[in-house]
Amino acid sequence: MNASNSPGFLITAARFLAPDVKLFQIHAPRVARKRQAGQFVIVRIHALGERIPLTIADSDPVAGTITIIVQGIGKTTKQLNALNAGDSIPNVVGPLGKPSEIEKFGTCVVIGGGVGTAIAYPTAKALKAAGNRVIAIIGGRNRQLVILEEELRAFADEVIITTDDGSYGEKGLVIDPLQRLLGQIDYVLAIGPIPMMRAVANVTREHKIKTVVSLNPIMVDGTGMCGGCRVSVAGKNQFACVDGPEFDAHQVDFETLTKRNAMYRDMERQSLARHQCQLEGMAH
Numbered sequence: 001m002n003a004s005n006s007p008g009f010l011i012t013a014a015r016f017l018a019p020d021v022k023l024f025q026i027h028a029p030r031v032a033r034k035r036q037a038g039q040f041v042i043v044r045i046h047a048l049g050e051r052i053p054l055t056i057a058d059s060d061p062v063a064g065t066i067t068i069i070v071q072g073i074g075k076t077t078k079q080l081n082a083l084n085a086g087d088s089i090p091n092v093v094g095p096l097g098k099p100s101e102i103e104k105f106g107t108c109v110v111i112g113g114g115v116g117t118a119i120a121y122p123t124a125k126a127l128k129a130a131g132n133r134v135i136a137i138i139g140g141r142n143r144q145l146v147i148l149e150e151e152l153r154a155f156a157d158e159v160i161i162t163t164d165d166g167s168y169g170e171k172g173l174v175i176d177p178l179q180r181l182l183g184q185i186d187y188v189l190a191i192g193p194i195p196m197m198r199a200v201a202n203v204t205r206e207h208k209i210k211t212v213v214s215l216n217p218i219m220v221d222g223t224g225m226c227g228g229c230r231v232s233v234a235g236k237n238q239f240a241c242v243d244g245p246e247f248d249a250h251q252v253d254f255e256t257l258t259k260r261n262a263m264y265r266d267m268e269r270q271s272l273a274r275h276q277c278q279l280e281g282m283a284h
């Protein structure tokens with residue numbers, strides 16, 4: 001919460017990285033001081049709005065700012081992406097979740113699909129700082145959806161890009177370069193759409209490579225109380241907000257995660273449609 005009792009958390013900078021993907025710097029000094037790679041905040045953009053989890057991509061403890069990168073896919077993320085520097089966000093709660101496990105593993109492959117690259121970025125940076133060789137594989141449906149390439153090149157030993165349509169980098173899926181690198185990998189972190197994380201887990205399981213995924217179940221309170229983010233890992237119920245969001249990819253029940261994430265799809269579509277109608281009404 002904002003301990004200063006000010007009307008909210010000031011957005012100090014905002015810019016689009018790709019169509020519908022926006023980077024924000026937000027003044028949140030306490031979160032900026034405490035956060036570690038892999039942690040997230042829960043944000044509410046108006047008093048009666050829903051709470052949404054967003055990874056802390058970076059922070060500047062001296063300036064007291066955190067960076068979040070938001071893909072506008074539904075009502076709340078689109079409303080958030082309409083905000084700009086100088087606007088405020090009423091609630092930013094965090095840092096939440098367990099920090100990423102950072103060790104000297106050896107050669108680490110960090111795989112980001114779409115906005116998953118933003119979620120993987122802070123952990124990739126921390127793995128490099130711990131002395132690992134870091135190879136980043138970032139994928140998107142097309143060139144415009146490949147994000148953070150320059151930021152990753154600034155520290156990664158290698159950056160490999162794939163696009164589904166071949167408009168940039170290699171044509172194909174992130175799994176293709178991963179297959180080529182097998183034999184020289186000690187650790188994999190994969191973050192992106194569930195089918196992508198599942199495919200990575202299937203490849204690395206066979207080769208017994210330690211693999212971690214960051215799960216994205218629906219979250220509400222972020223404190224382990226509501227049960228919204230329940231996931232099944234190694235046959236046990238875990239709450240992604242307090243026990244994760246990172247888990248051993250080879251133990252995750254992706255089937256149940258897919259079903260639970262689809263539970264509110266109709267409501268989410270209706271909510272987005274109402275939001276778009278309101279926007280169109282305002283434009284006329």
Ligand SMILES: Cc1cc2nc3c(=O)[nH]c(=O)nc-3n(C[C@H](O)[C@H](O)[C@H](O)COP(=O)(O)OP(=O)(O)OC[C@H]3O[C@@H](n4cnc5c(N)ncnc54)[C@H](O)[C@@H]3O)c2cc1C
Nearest residue numbers: 052053054055069070071074075076077216217218219268
């Ligand atoms: C730990 C964690 C970190 C995340 N970090 C990022 C990030 O850095 N950048 C980013 O763009 N997105 C991130 N997400 C996903 C982001 O929270 C959802 O895209 C957002 O909540 C969608 O809300 P909406 O109203 O715009 O869309 P909706 O139309 O409501 O939902 C679209 C889809 O988003 C997911 N979703 C909806 N509500 C929630 C919720 N309360 N909690 C989790 N998922 C939800 C569902 O899969 C849903 O199908 C993260 C999710 C988790 C769990």
Ligand code: FES
Nearest residue numbers: 220222224227241
């Ligand atoms: S979000 Fe409520 S238990 Fe995790």
